[in-house]
Amino acid sequence: MxxxxxxxxxxxxxxxxxxxxxxxxxxxxxxxxxxxxxxxxxxxxxxxxxxxxISNIPELKIINSINKFIEIGPLVTHSRLINEPLIKNNFPVLMEAAYTIGSTQIRNRGTIGGNIVNASPAADLLPPLIALRAEVELTSRKGKRVLPLEEFLAGPYKTKLQANELLTKIKIPLLSDNYYTDFQKIGRRKALSIARLSLALVTKIDEEGIFQDTRVVPGSATPYPQSLPVTEEAINGISIFQINLEEIGKITSNEMVSITGERWSTPYKKPTIAVLIKRALERIIKEAKTNE
Ligand SMILES: Cc1cc2nc3c(=O)[nH]c(=O)nc-3n(C[C@H](O)[C@H](O)[C@H](O)COP(=O)(O)OP(=O)(O)OC[C@H]3O[C@@H](n4cnc5c(N)ncnc54)[C@H](O)[C@@H]3O)c2cc1C
CATH class of the missing domain: 3.30.43 (Uridine Diphospho-n-acetylenolpyruvylglucosamine Reductase; domain 2)
Known part of the structure; x- marks a missing residue:
């Protein structure tokens, strides 16, 4: 014991x-x-x-809009992320991911800070937070430092948190106009499923219908959540009217395997990740065409 x-x-x-x-x-x-x-x-x-x-520290439960950032306290629960207008209106991709976590009881108790620091390859909030370019504020008696979340993660279940530090804030820059977001997740069953595979997509579509500043971050696909720069570059600069979704699906699958190598799960994950990126792009393209 x-x-x-x-x-x-x-x-x-x-x-x-x-x-x-x-x-x-x-x-x-x-x-x-x-x-x-x-x-x-x-x-x-x-x-x-x-x-x-630390669960009784009120200062760590705050959600605020400050200088083009939304700042989220690490003790904010998944249920609060779902119901908080500042999150719903600015980062629906984060709300959608929080909604898929565990059960009502787990969402009422589990926190964004715990999901980040636990750093599971299947942590549902990590793909949308990385795609949103979130930063983490780490505080010790000696002072504060701020790191991009993607840099803070150091491996499966590993972060760069020092023994004397507390995660005190998650800062997400507000997206300007014409950004679209989507979250896809496939689990073994709907309730209580740890992500078998997920994908967060954040992208801008300009007035001509061209993709820009695309961010693609899968979950449970790589040793720990990280962006897929080859896929992002393949999407950037293409028109929503001309994009070849099959081609993008293949690029995403190949990029995932280039990071993980062939594993026992590859025959399942390789085609499935292609389906997720295609579904995410289809949803976003449909929304952009409706807004034309
Ligand atoms: C039945 C069940 C289902 C689940 N389903 C899902 C799911 O679908 N998707 C998913 O992503 N997760 C799931 N989880 C995992 C878990 O609920 C989440 O990861 C949750 O967000 C963890 O938050 P917590 O506050 O409970 O963290 P804790 O368990 O309290 O802490 C987790 C880790 O983070 C550290 N930590 C927490 N806060 C801080 C801080 N402010 N500063 C420094 N270190 C900190 C702790 O020391 C610990 O190492 C599930 C868990 C269970 C039991």
Whole structure:
């Protein structure tokens, strides 16, 4: 059995003091990943002497619009992401992804910060957040640093969070006009399914109907969520009236396999990722044509 001391606080400052003062502290937010790992005594759990419960810190639950960014506190739950007008109106792709997570109970308890720091290859919020060019603010007693989320992820279940740091904010730049977004997910079953394969697409379509600034980020497809630059470049500059979706599907499949190599799951994932990018593009093209 893992034994530890329990710490709790309602203030960021005090949480940072604990992280500074004690050397083996593990942070607890909603607990939906952590408590499962504790129960299973998972080898993924780091060695720790203290569990620091941050779930009662009000400052970490805020959602704000500041200087062309939406700032989201790490304790914002998936249910809040679904119901919050600032998210619904600006980043429907994030809302759609949150909606597919677990069950109502898991969505009420699980947080955006926990989903990010747990850094599962199947974490549903990571593809849309990377595609939206989200940044993470990391705070310690020594100060703050801000990293692009894609850079913060360091591998499957690994991030660049230091032992004395707390994730204190997720910052997402607002999209200008003419951006379209979509999230696709295929799971083993509808409720409670961890993503078998997902894909977030964010792209601009200009007045002439040309794709620009395309971002394609699959989930559960690569060792950890990351952009597919070859696919993005293949889409950029093409007209919505001329794009060859079959061709783009093949490019996406090949790019995924170039990252992962051939695996036992490749015969399933290779054609399926092509279907997801085609579906996402079809939905966006339809929406853009309606807006013409
Ligand atoms: C039945 C079930 C179904 C699930 N379904 C899905 C699903 O469909 N899709 C999906 O993506 N996930 C799913 N999950 C996983 C989980 O619910 C999410 O990843 C959730 O967002 C984790 O958030 P949490 O607040 O519970 O994190 P916790 O379990 O509290 O913490 C997770 C990790 O993040 C660290 N951490 C948390 N907050 C901070 C912070 N502010 N600063 C530094 N470190 C921090 C913790 O130390 C820990 O290492 C499921 C889990 C269960 C049990």
């Amino acid at each position: 893992i034994s530890y001391e329990f710490l709790t606080t309602q203030k960021i400052e005090e949480a940072l003091n604990y992280l500074d003062k004690f050397s083996k502290v593990h942070i607890l937010a909603g607990g939906t990943d952590l408590l499962v790992n504790l129960y299973k005594e998972s080898p993924r759990l780091p060695d720790f002497d203290y569990l620091l419960d």
